[in-house]
Amino acid sequence: MTLGWWIEVVVKVGLMFFIVLTGVAYVSFAERRILAHMQSRIGPNRVGPQGLLQPAADALKLMTKETIIPAAADKILFLFGPVFALIPAIVAFSVIPFGESITLFGREIALHVTDVNIAVLFILALSSIGVYGIFLSAWASNNKFALIGGLRSSAQMISYELTMGLVIVAIVMLAGSFSLVDIVHAQAKVPFILYQPLGFVLFIIGSLAEINRTPFDLPEAETELVAGFHTEYTGMRFAIFALSEYANLMTVTSLATLMFLGGWLVPWPSPAWMYPLWFAIKVLILIFFMMWTRGTLPRFRFDQLMLFGWKVLLPLALANIVITGLVVALLERP
Amino acid sequence: MELVGFLLLAGATIAGAMGVVLQRNALYGALSLVGVFVATAVLYLMLSAPFLAVLQLIVYAGAIMVLFIFVIMLISVRYEESGEAAGVPGGAKRYTAMGLAAVLVILFTILSFKMALTPSGSEGPGSITELGFALYQKYMFPFEVASILLLVAIVGALSITRRHGRGLEGNVALEEHH
Numbered sequence: 435m436t437l438g439w440w441i442e443v444v445v446k447v448g449l450m451f452f453i454v455l456t457g458v459a460y461v462s463f464a465e466r467r468i469l470a471h472m473q474s475r476i477g478p479n480r481v482g483p484q485g486l487l488q489p490a491a492d493a494l495k496l497m498t499k500e501t502i503i504p505a506a507a508d509k510i511l512f513l514f515g516p517v518f519a520l521i522p523a524i525v526a527f528s529v530i531p532f533g534e535s536i537t538l539f540g541r542e543i544a545l546h547v548t549d550v551n552i553a554v555l556f557i558l559a560l561s562s563i564g565v566y567g568i569f570l571s572a573w574a575s576n577n578k579f580a581l582i583g584g585l586r587s588s589a590q591m592i593s594y595e596l597t598m599g600l601v602i603v604a605i606v607m608l609a610g611s612f613s614l615v616d617i618v619h620a621q622a623k624v625p626f627i628l629y630q631p632l633g634f635v636l637f638i639i640g641s642l643a644e645i646n647r648t649p650f651d652l653p654e655a656e657t658e659l660v661a662g663f664h665t666e667y668t669g670m671r672f673a674i675f676a677l678s679e680y681a682n683l684m685t686v687t688s689l690a691t692l693m694f695l696g697g698w699l700v701p702w703p704s705p706a707w708m709y710p711l712w713f714a715i716k717v718l719i720l721i722f723f724m725m726w727t728r729g730t731l732p733r734f735r736f737d738q739l740m741l742f743g744w745k746v747l748l749p750l751a752l753a754n755i756v757i758t759g760l761v762v763a764l765l766e767r768p
Numbered sequence: 769m770e771l772v773g774f775l776l777l778a779g780a781t782i783a784g785a786m787g788v789v790l791q792r793n794a795l796y797g798a799l800s801l802v803g804v805f806v807a808t809a810v811l812y813l814m815l816s817a818p819f820l821a822v823l824q825l826i827v828y829a830g831a832i833m834v835l836f837i838f839v840i841m842l843i844s845v846r847y848e849e850s851g852e853a854a855g856v857p858g859g860a861k862r863y864t865a866m867g868l869a870a871v872l873v874i875l876f877t878i879l880s881f882k883m884a885l886t887p888s889g890s891e892g893p894g895s896i897t898e899l900g901f902a903l904y905q906k907y908m909f910p911f912e913v914a915s916i917l918l919l920v921a922i923v924g925a926l927s928i929t930r931r932h933g934r935g936l937e938g939n940v941a942l943e944e945h946h
């Protein structure tokens with residue numbers, strides 16, 4: 435652990451925070467504008483050119499708002515709840531690689547904060563911890579709408595996480611590694627979406643549910659639950675939920691890009707410094723797709739959600755594993 | 769350094785385990801158990817078994833405890849409505865809650881750092897390859913027996929909860945939606 439190592443780590447962590455936070459700010463802004471267009475509205479366009487300074491204005495506004503703690507709430511858990519939601523969301527991003535290692539100032543620098551060779555599982559573990567943030571806050575609020583939202587989110591996340599995990603198993607069988615860098619390298623010729631079209635669809639559906647987005651936004655269904663698990667939250671703590679939700683959105687779309695769309699690799703020859711750009715473009719396309727579904731689809735009913743998760747997605751994911759396993763085993767044995 | 773880390777984590781594990789038993793509030797008890805699981809995961813990491821550590825998090829902290837808390841939240845609604853929750857003095861409750869939350873945050877932080885610093889080759893003891901061979905070749909039989917045991921438990925649980933003479937349609941949860 436030399437000085438150079440420390441500098442590299444600090445710079446990378448700082449950069450990651452910058453990417454996540456600005457990313458979150460502008461993804462949420464983009465979502466507001468894009469949804470507005472889809473619904474024939476204009477959306478926020480007043481602050482700065484085309485409304486580009488809106489996120490900064492929102493952040494300022496939310497920071498100056500009062501934090502209201504309900505009298506009947508469990509104070510400490512109420513205050514800590516959003517923290518539990520935010521930490522896993524940001525930490526998960528630290529294992530996402532953006533491109534090949536580059537050499538800078540005589541040091542080989544990998545384009546991710548830390549190389550965990552079980553990165554895929556690490557992200558899955560963090561996302562399953564992230565649910566604590568939601569339902570601890572929900573429980574601590576001592577509000578029936580919040581509690582129902584929290585219950586829904588835990589049930590939903592357990593059900594759909596299973597599907598995502600099983601899809602990941604198929605990908606790992608194809609790539610022969612849990613490391614995201616290796617998984618991308620295994621797609622040098624053919625991106626896995628062509629081998630795993632069903633897996634891709636299942637993963638996208640599962641991740642929509644995992645990050646509580648429409649059509650799976652039951653935990654905060656505003657037409658029936660006021661605002662679901664964050665009904666009682668105000669000011670910056672309210673913003674933290676939105677922040678972690680968008681951070682999770684970026685993480686799952688990055689994960690989908692790395693596992694199915696070939697990560698930073700493109701079919702045509704490209705210099706190494708372009709890799710992060712290709713990666714970002716693919717991620718943004720997926721993010722746009724998720725906004726599009728939000729603008730298009732209505733919300734599931736809760737029993738439909740459970741039946742769909744356990745009786746449709748789970749068997750399909752299992753079948754996907756069996757078929758993938760058979761094909762891999764047959765191809766490996768000449 | 770290693771010994772200090774181990775002692776701290778072992779202390780956290782034992783304190784958490786005691787918390788599970790001693791907490792009056794069921795939710796805090798469950799949270800203490802989450803603390804135990806996270807601390808155990810970090811212990812696995814110290815033994816350079818990252819795969820086991822992550823599985824510990826996914827299975828225990830992520831799935832099983834979520835189900836536990838799910839049930840506790842459902843029950844504690846009635847528990848608080850009946851006004852019995854006031855049995856614990858406010859001050860003590862506040863400090864245990866604060867301590868718990870702080871310990872959990874610290875444990876998550878340690879976990880993330882430790883995860884980043886653990887050299888994780890795909891070979892050697894504690895690696896996925898090693899684990900796979902152990903599970904599917906060396907201990908194949910006990911592994912399969914364990915899975916059948918779990919299957920029997922699932923079927924048993926289902927047959928206990930099912931009402932007599934009625935199929936799935938008689939399920940209470942489903943009935944509410946019809």
